[in-house]
Amino acid sequence: MAEIKLKVISASGDTLAVSRAGESVSLVHTAPYADGDWIALECDEPGLYCVVQLEDTMPPVLVYIKERGMDFPIPPADNRVNYNPRSLTGSCHLLRARLATPEEIAERRNLAFNPYDCHGNHGFYPHASANVETRGEAVFAARNAVDGIYE
Secondary structure: OOOEEEEEEOOOOOEEEEOOOEOEEEEEEOOOOOOOOEEEEEEOOOOEEEEEEOOOOOOOEEEEEOOOEEEEEOOOHHHOOOOOOOOOOOOOEEEEEEEOOHHHHHOOOOOOOOOOOOOOOOOEEOOOOOOOOHHHOHHHOHHHHOOOOOO
């Protein structure tokens, strides 16, 4: 069976926190996020369906990971207007991921829902893109079409 691993990585590439490898993993990161930090989900084989929750204030979602992992860059604090105001703040972050079951993969669901999508993502799906995201501002991000936030 495939195994996955969660990591929090700094802008300089240092690993700040890492989970054990397994079919279902969780990680508690006990420091505030800094500009340039990102979350990485590493897979030991390509083409996996996983249920991820990379922030406890955001919902879990089933994603397809094309290669051997996915990266979720932490948006800068001044460009998070399209996230829950409590998301990605504070000094304690609970992250979870697990391999999806065949039943979860086959069940009826919103195939476009992915609150973890981001500009420049090319490794996991669903993914939204646009030919222009004005001035790089969050209010114009293509991810707004698939993040599940209507307000």
